[in-house]
Amino acid sequence: MDIVSKLTDAWWLSARGSDADHVNKHNAARNEVAYFRRSFSLVKPATLVLSISAHSRFRLWINGQAVLSGPCKGDRWRHYYETINVSSYLTAGDNVLAVKVVAYSPYEAQPPGWGGPFSVTSNAAGPCLIASGRCVAEDGEILADLATGKPGDEWLVCLDDAVSWEAYGPTHFMGGMERVAGARLPHHWNLPGSTENGKWHIPIRRWKADGRPYGIIPPFPLMERPIPLLYETSRRFRSEVDVKKGNREQFSFIEGAAEPQPAVIPPHSKRKVVLDAGELMTGYIILPLSGGQGSRVTLLYAESFSKHREGGFPLKGKRDDAKRYDLIGQQDVYLPSGERETYEPFWFRTFRFMQIEVETCDEPLVIDSPEIRETGYPLNVQSSAVSSTAWIRPLWDVSVRTLQRCMHETYEDCPYYEQLQYAMDTRLQILFTYAVSGDTRLALRAIDDYHASLLPEGILQARYPCMESQVIPAFSLHWIFMVEDYYWQTGDPSVAVRYRATIDSVLDWYDRKLGPQGLVHRLGYWEFIDWVEAWDELHGAPTATLTGPSTIHNLLYVYALQSAARLSRLGNRFEVADEYEARAGHVLQALQRLCWSESSGLYREGPECEQYSQHAQIWAVLTGLASGEQGRQLIRRMMDRDDLLQCSYAMSFYLFRAIEKVGLYEETEQMWKPWRDLLELNLTTWPEDPFMQRSDCHGWGALPLYEFTRCLLGVKPGAPGWETIRIEPHCLSLQDMRGQAITPKGMVRVNWFIDDGAIHISGESPEGTPLLVAMPDGSSCCMPQGGAFRLSCPAAGNSETSLDREGNA
Structure with missing residues (x-):
């Protein structure tokens, strides 16, 4: 598809004119504001589909009504434009398109916090606008052509000297806060009517939308927005x-x-x-x-x-x-x-x-x-989870709101402090999105964003898009998990194939970090794992990184190799898959030899670090280093000890996964206490971490969305793309749970309750998709065509299960 198919007839307009120098004298932050407007008259009803973009950001009004903001966040190689049907904003007679454009100063030109948000790409071009659209009458007559840069067009621009910015330190990632002199603003400029003489001039035509000849990449390589418009x-x-x-x-x-x-x-x-x-x-x-x-x-x-x-x-x-x-x-x-x-x-x-x-x-x-x-992002919440147990509903509601507030043009770590998309956070937010809405569009956009962040040395940036490059090596591994999650949600192997070279690059970067002990070490950059209070002086990096290899970093590397091996087989790269599995095996052997403590029955934090955390035990189980009964006993020892370094919200998802893997999920109820305690603080979203609590809204805290749908209701994919569905509810000490979980095949409804020593489960799954219902007593029932089901079994004891599917035994 032509990447600029909606804007091929338009040119970029620049706002800079004779008064640009005057403007900069009043603008200490060197951000620049410009007001563009295009007046036109309609003699009969018309439709208008408008495509529009700007540098760095715009907000659009039509006849004084706010329409949208944009463009969608991109980077140097992808400058997005929006397309929207705005016919409902048009009126008979005079109309005006009004666009406020803010060009943020380049990141390097200002101290942190004085320019724009770190997540918005900017350069020295100043305020620029491009737009295209035709007002078309019902009979096909073109009543107005609104494309920018055409000979004789009527676009006007006014440079601003009213707005300046001032940094607010704690949220400097968001850029400066506004200082506005109202008397110097062009009031009512976004309404039909005359403009103030002397302040408006004809903008300068700069670049054609479809780029330059000979393959030269234009200043703003235009691509259509890959996600829905924000609501x-x-x-x-x-x-x-x-x-x-x-x-x-x-x-x-x-x-x-x-x-x-x-x-x-x-x-x-x-x-x-x-x-x-x-x-x-x-x-x-x-x-x-x-x-x-x-x-x-x-x-x-x-x-x-x-x-x-x-x-x-x-x-x-x-x-x-x-x-x-x-x-x-x-x-x-x-x-x-x-x-x-x-x-x-x-x-x-x-x-x-x-x-x-x-x-x-x-x-x-x-x-x-x-x-x-x-x-925010138009998240369509379709799943639900309800119980007579009092804490279920508020944890669900707060989690939904937390996820919603951390979704805009990208996933975000926190909407107040940064609005940046971090890979580890994003992987969890994507899983939560799949659980409640099934929407894969923002997930696919995030996968592509991180691919675009690849640095020449072969590692991904930790947050992207972002004007300030940052590397947290472990976050590149979480991106690989993200790719495999997408495959399980959609069953589409093309994404794994598309990004296989990037996956190889990340794993080869890690392979180059192998030391003489056979473990990766000295990763450099920021070796963050989790916000653990004992690691506070290292800003969340394990203490073991000070003296040598870190057990946790190596286990994460192994888990990524295992994931990449499975993804490689999707593209028939069997030799690569075998190589990755062999690499993983060698690292696991070294970890068992160097990091297992016989006296404590736990994995220490590193060969030279006599420190113990939940994290090392969790990843030992998830990678299979400790499997079967050994893994089960390891998790029991971990849960029995209160002197281990504890997982914060950031790693709680993996804590639940390890406990689930060894068959102890029924013992996780005590782990909901931190979330339940937070309700007493009258929070409406989940905070970033349990001890620092910088941000009151952080997406990785929305864990109940996953646990309640996938584990308490028990609805999970039995195969990639949900080609088979598995229902395996966990009851904890709850007496009942009912709800629904959205899947690509349709809605799955589950209702279970405990009565008179028996567990009764009923519900409905999409017709035509094979269903397996696994009961808490270990029995199971397979339904090759899915559909309605009703099952009962003793709360404990034997495995006799009765089935009633639409009245048939």
């Missing part, structure tokens, strides 16, 4: 918080009224209000106001109430405790022009609480209740 939904803050602190009186939008009312802030006064969205939110803020020339309005965004802590992230307790804690967070500042206007920060913000702080001058300021345009 935007109008929301309101749920309540106001009573905060009686400091020298500012409170004001209110509610004051007992059924609907929020405008607040009037008197002259020469200082007032504030704290608004609670009711849950952690990602969205665009829209703040209408009027009057108040000379005033200052500060918007502060916070995940929770907290306290400053010396040398660390804020100290948190109950997240909505406004009496003992304060609001600490990012701030946008707006200086009203004195006219009727609306302030909208360009980038969406992450918050549960927002404080509006006002200081007026000689005029009163009127502020309307702010609107939130919630945004």
Whole structure:
């Protein structure tokens, strides 16, 4: 397919003109803002399918209505464009397309936090726009051609001198926060009508969309967006918080009224209000106001109430405790022009609480209740899990929200602090997405992103897309797991074949790190494994890395070799698969010889490191180094000891998998205590880790989505692509569980309960797909055509199982 098929008739427009130097004098961060608009008139109804992109980012309005933001995050080699049907925004008579473009300064040009988000690619081109679309009447007549750069087109641009940026250290990955002088903005520019003379000029035509001859790659290699558009939904803050602190009186939008009312802030006064969205939110803020020339309005965004802590992230307790804690967070500042206007920060913000702080001058300021345009990836949650056990429902609901808030144009580690896509985090978030929606589109995009991050030495970047390159060697291995997960979800081997060279490159990089003991060591970069408190001084890297090989790193390498061997066979590369298995076997032999402690019955952290963790035992089981009864006894010893280094949320998934593999899953109920305890803190999403708790929303914490569907309901693929389905529920101490799990073959419904010493399981699976139901007593039933089922067995004891499928024995 032609990668620029929707924009071949358009040219890139540059905003830089005669007043560019003037703009930069007012813009200390060297980010640049430009406003593009295209007026046109329609004499009869028309349809318009618009394709659009910009450097670095844009937000589009049509006739004053917000439409979308973009372009989808890309990199130097993939600059995406969006295509959307905007016919519903058109009106008879005058219309206007209005595009705000922000060009972030190149990463190297600014200290961290002053430019743009690390996840957004930028260069020195400045604000640029490209768009194409035709307004077509029902009879086929073209009423307006809106392509940029055509001779005689009517696009205009205005360079901004009103917005500057200021870094906020803790979230410097997100770029600077806005400082806006309202009097210098081109107000009402996104509405039909005349523009202010003197500020608007004709933009400069720069590059044709379809590139350059002789194979030269253009500055912005255009490709169509690979994922759905983000949704935007109008929301309101749920309540106001009573905060009686400091020298500012409170004001209110509610004051007992059924609907929020405008607040009037008197002259020469200082007032504030704290608004609670009711849950952690990602969205665009829209703040209408009027009057108040000379005033200052500060918007502060916070995940929770907290306290400053010396040398660390804020100290948190109950997240909505406004009496003992304060609001600490990012701030946008707006200086009203004195006219009727609306302030909208360009980038969406992450918050549960927002404080509006006002200081007026000689005029009163009127502020309307702010609107939130919630945004995120359109995750279609179809699975569900319900139980009479009280903690099941809240853990599920908080997990769904956590996953949703960490999905936008990529998967994200945390929406408040970074909005960066990290490989280890992303692998888990993809599995959780498969469990609740079955959607593979963002997963496939992530797989391709990491492939595109490959460095010349053969290792992947840990987070991508990102303007700052970072390597965490183990994260490249998690990417390999990600590729195999995709195969199991879809049954499509082409993705594994497509990226086999990248998989080989990563594993060859590791092979070059083999030392004289037969183990990989001295990996370099950041040898992170997990946020373990005992490893805090090494920022999550095992202590063993200080003295030699790390058992955990080597086991991860083995697990990746085993995964790559299976993937290699999909492409008929049997010799490569054999080679990978042989490599894995040699490393396992060295680990058994050098890292097994006979006295403790555990694997130590390294040949020269007498430290013990859950992590080493987990990966010993997952790789098969400890298998069968040996693996079962290893996990029992691990669970019986409370002096081992513990897995945080980041590694809990693998802890559950190892316990499940050795047949002890029924003993995992105690492991839900950290999640249940967090509910007492009034969190609405799961935090990053149990002891530092930097972020209140981190995708890897949404583990219940996987465990409840795959293990408590027990719905799993029996073969790649779900060509067979397996239902194997685990009861723990629960008395019942019901719900459904989405699969590529259709919905699987399961309902089980314990009554009078027996377990009763019923449900329905897609017709035509073979089904195996494995009962808790060890019995099983195979249904070659799937369909409805009803089974019972004793809660313990014999293996006699009764089957009733649509009344047939």
